[in-house]
Structure formats: C-alpha cells, structure tokens
Amino acid sequence: MKYHQIDRNLFIENRKNFASKMKPMSLAVFNSNDIYPISADSTLPFEQHRDIFYLSGVDQEESVLVLFPDSPKEKFREVLFLKETNEHIAVWEGEKLDKEAALKTSGIKTVFWLQDIEKVFAEMMALAETVYINTNEHYRAKVETETREDRFTKWLLNKYPAHSVAKSSPILHRLRSVKSKIELDLMQQACDITEKGFRRILNFVKPDCWEFEIEAEFMHEFLMNRSKGFAYTPIIASGNNANVLHYIENNQQCKAGDLILFDVAAEYGNYASDMSRTIPVSGRFTDRQKAVYNAVNRVKNEATKMLVPGTIWEDYHVEVGHLMTSELLGLGLLDKADVQNENKDWPAYKKYFMHGTSHHIGLDTHDYGLLHEPMQANMVFTVEPGIYLPDEGFGIRLEDDVVIQKTGEPFNLMRNIPIEADEIESLMN
Incomplete structure (x- = not known):
C-alpha cells in the first residue's frame, strides 16, 4: 500500500x-x-x-x-x-x-x-x-x-x-455508517488530495485540451500524494457529455465556451472522497451558465444545512426537491403550471435533476448505512445537486462531503476546494 x-x-x-x-x-x-x-x-x-x-x-x-x-x-x-x-x-x-x-x-x-x-x-x-x-x-x-x-x-x-x-x-x-475520529481524519486526507488535484487542473484546462488529459493530471497529483488513485471511475464530461450521468469515456476534446463537469475524487487508505465541480473551458462562465451554476450552488448550500441528527433520508430528498423546484422556476425552466400538474411520483423538477442528492460515504463511495433510520452525528454524506440541460449543451453538478455534527451545521470536508463561480474564474485567469 x-x-x-x-x-x-x-x-x-x-x-x-x-x-x-x-x-x-x-x-x-x-x-x-x-x-x-x-x-x-x-x-x-x-x-x-x-x-x-x-x-x-x-x-x-x-x-x-x-x-x-x-x-x-x-x-x-x-x-x-x-x-x-x-x-x-x-x-x-x-x-x-x-x-x-x-x-x-x-x-x-x-x-x-x-x-x-x-x-x-x-x-x-x-x-x-x-x-x-x-x-x-x-x-x-x-x-x-x-x-x-x-x-x-x-x-x-x-x-x-x-x-x-x-x-x-x-x-x-x-x-x-458512523465514523470515528481516525476515520474522519483519513477521509479528510482523501479530500485534501482531491483538492490538490482540482487546483492542478484549474491551471491546466484550456480550449482544445482533451478530457483524458485532464484525467491524467488528476491521477498524477493523486499518486504524488500517496493515494492509489481514483476512489471511483472518474467522470470528466465536457459540453453535452455532462448530461450523461455516468459518462466515463473521457475521450472528447474540450471546446471553447463549453463547461466541463467533473465527478472525480481520490481515495486514501481505502477511504473515499467524492467531489463534483463544473468549470468553464475558456475560464469564464456565460451569464446563463453562471445563473444556472449559482442556482445549483444555492440548492447545495441549503440542502447541506438539513443534514442534522434526526433527519430522515427520504424526507430530506423531498425538501431538496422543493428547493430545486424554486430555483428552476426562477431560471424559467419550469412554470407554475408544470408544478401544479406534476406527477407526485416524478415531480416536475426531475426533468432537470433526476438523481438523488446525498448518500453515505466512507470506505465505499456509496457506503453502508440504514436509510430508514434517522441521521446521526459523525455520519458522512455527499451533497450533490445538479441541473442538466441537453437542449442548451451543458450540465452542472456540485458536490461536497460533509460530516453531521451533534449541534449546528455539518462540517464540510471539502471546505477548501474552490466552488464559488467567481473564485473559479479568478483562479483560471
């Protein structure tokens, strides 16, 4: 090892x-x-x-x-x-x-x-x-x-x-499902290695680079920091590839004006991290891209606050759906009629955000946990909302790993990984 x-x-x-x-x-x-x-x-x-x-x-x-x-x-x-x-x-x-x-x-x-x-x-x-x-x-x-x-x-x-x-x-x-101090320290190391990889590619990405070249940059940084590599098969999806949720070919050229969705993270000592970020190939978001990006980020931030002891996983996802519905209305992707006439088993927001928001993470990327039981302190969950727009040629997902605390908001193991749109643009330029 x-x-x-x-x-x-x-x-x-x-x-x-x-x-x-x-x-x-x-x-x-x-x-x-x-x-x-x-x-x-x-x-x-x-x-x-x-x-x-x-x-x-x-x-x-x-x-x-x-x-x-x-x-x-x-x-x-x-x-x-x-x-x-x-x-x-x-x-x-x-x-x-x-x-x-x-x-x-x-x-x-x-x-x-x-x-x-x-x-x-x-x-x-x-x-x-x-x-x-x-x-x-x-x-x-x-x-x-x-x-x-x-x-x-x-x-x-x-x-x-x-x-x-x-x-x-x-x-x-x-x-x-409940992590000890030693386990949390190992997961923090995995997240810190992931941060180094992400900062590396912010300096690397330019128009006409290839998805597999970015994958190689991540792998180089992970190996240099005692990780054996990716915690799971990496997703490096530029342009419309981001609208394929489990896109893993990573074989396309990144075009000027497009976005790249990353779902990439390091392991350390067999413990996983799980990160998603979305960045502009040219170093700047368009106004529309930034509006959608900020909407996803707001959902992520508000969803994170709900991860407290006693929360039920299924109820949590219903509440996140309400948050996403509000943002999609603001973006003009849904109207009130869409929401009023929605199928309760497949709400209107699912057209643009069709996957779950959070899962346990630890030794496995989708770690063990009894989803019917209330959340407890020292459980670690991902928070990963997204909006996928194939008609507009891009998709955005943002994801952090957070530790539920006995009191107060969860502790973000990825707090040092850049995520604000303005910070991403600043670092890329």
Whole structure:
C-alpha cells in the first residue's frame, strides 16, 4: 500500500463494537477479496474487501478474519488466517504480512497460516452455536460474480449444517455508517488530495485540451500524494457529455465556451472522497451558465444545512426537491403550471435533476448505512445537486462531503476546494 500505516486502535475498536452486537457463543467470519483475472495471466489490481479491512486493517489477498468473543479459549477470540509468506514470495510478489506485522497492523495476537484453516476452524466451530456469514446487502449492489466470501459461505454451510446462522450485514451497516475520529481524519486526507488535484487542473484546462488529459493530471497529483488513485471511475464530461450521468469515456476534446463537469475524487487508505465541480473551458462562465451554476450552488448550500441528527433520508430528498423546484422556476425552466400538474411520483423538477442528492460515504463511495433510520452525528454524506440541460449543451453538478455534527451545521470536508463561480474564474485567469 502507498498510505501511511493506520493506527491499529481503529481496528481494535471496530472489532470491539462488532463483538458487542453478536449473539452469545457466536462466531463471525470475514474473507478478503479475490484477485480477479482478465485473461491469460493478467489480473485486475487487488482491492481489499472493505469489511475485513474495517475490522482488521489487513490489506492483502487470501486473508480470513474470525471473531469469537465468547470462546472459552482466549486465543480463539480474535484470529487471523493469512497466506504463508516466504523468501520466494517476497522476491516475486513483495513482502506479505508475517505474524509480527499482522499484530502491528491489526492488534490481533493469534495468527495462523491459511493452510491450517480447516483444522483450526473445526476446533472453533465445535465450541460455537451460531455463525455469522457476511453477505452483500447494500441497496445498490448488483453482483454477478461469485466472490471468495460467497465460496467460503457455501463451504461453511455445507460443512456445518447444524449451526444457527446469522447475518453480519445489519451490524456492519449500522457501525460503518458512523465514523470515528481516525476515520474522519483519513477521509479528510482523501479530500485534501482531491483538492490538490482540482487546483492542478484549474491551471491546466484550456480550449482544445482533451478530457483524458485532464484525467491524467488528476491521477498524477493523486499518486504524488500517496493515494492509489481514483476512489471511483472518474467522470470528466465536457459540453453535452455532462448530461450523461455516468459518462466515463473521457475521450472528447474540450471546446471553447463549453463547461466541463467533473465527478472525480481520490481515495486514501481505502477511504473515499467524492467531489463534483463544473468549470468553464475558456475560464469564464456565460451569464446563463453562471445563473444556472449559482442556482445549483444555492440548492447545495441549503440542502447541506438539513443534514442534522434526526433527519430522515427520504424526507430530506423531498425538501431538496422543493428547493430545486424554486430555483428552476426562477431560471424559467419550469412554470407554475408544470408544478401544479406534476406527477407526485416524478415531480416536475426531475426533468432537470433526476438523481438523488446525498448518500453515505466512507470506505465505499456509496457506503453502508440504514436509510430508514434517522441521521446521526459523525455520519458522512455527499451533497450533490445538479441541473442538466441537453437542449442548451451543458450540465452542472456540485458536490461536497460533509460530516453531521451533534449541534449546528455539518462540517464540510471539502471546505477548501474552490466552488464559488467567481473564485473559479479568478483562479483560471
């Protein structure tokens, strides 16, 4: 990894919190991700499963974490199984965690090599009554690939059919949605790296530059600051490309007079940031572009103020819709008849602002969170309204990441990233 080693107290506390939610005499298992093949001997870069990382800090393949807090044998209360390392592996692949390094990273004292898992796991399961399996139940998940976690779960349920089964997912959704001080510091670092990338491209963008050149400038700055790169597939959409919500080709030339919509952000230590900005290719907004831009910014600022403890996610989006409706009326994009005759299931403003305003963010860009429960302090949400005008050849989205506070307005992790239209113009000129 490129990031500085994370304070292991984060993972110690996360395991303690998870264990406190487990049933008596229960055991929970978490697997690393696979290294996914492309073809021949080519593979995708490894990305650790966020749940095992959250609970252990282990950031390598072929790893298993087992939690058994009520085990009568103390050594079995927290156990890591790791791929055995040796000099040959170190030469060909780089050093892997040995038992000493695993303790330093995770705070877990009991470490076995993965080759011993069936023998040791059988001894643990003989003492346990319930086993927690880790299924992906995120509300956006659409998974077609069988994961290492899936394969292990099938083996486990076949091998030990007499055990009661419980789900880790509801516990993790609740725990991971509320961030600790260490996590917030890591997310701040990701946002600070994103800021450096954005300031870099403000000096780079000129008429006739290419979207992929801008992508390269971001990537250069992110890598220079110990990020492994983008927190998600970057969107660099000039002109009418901005009206394709998930435009990722980034292969068009940026023309004078057009706007460029960026949805680009860095990760740091596996924690995501998520930023959207929109800038003028020529360094100046037209009057119409600026009017729409400022309308989006006003919605973002007012929506941010609503992110306080007790807010319900669905109710919040209804209120943001009212804000956007008012701005669209002011811009002449809607009239009173449009609003009076609107379909309540698809309000009139949705013609120009068709996506949601906020989602949880953390280890995943669309992070875990129970959307039917009230918002809490130290949850982190994006705020990302937009107005999309294909008939006028541009779209605008603005997005920050904010931390809900116990009292007062949220704390903006992107407070130092330029966003006001006049400031953008000043910096570009």
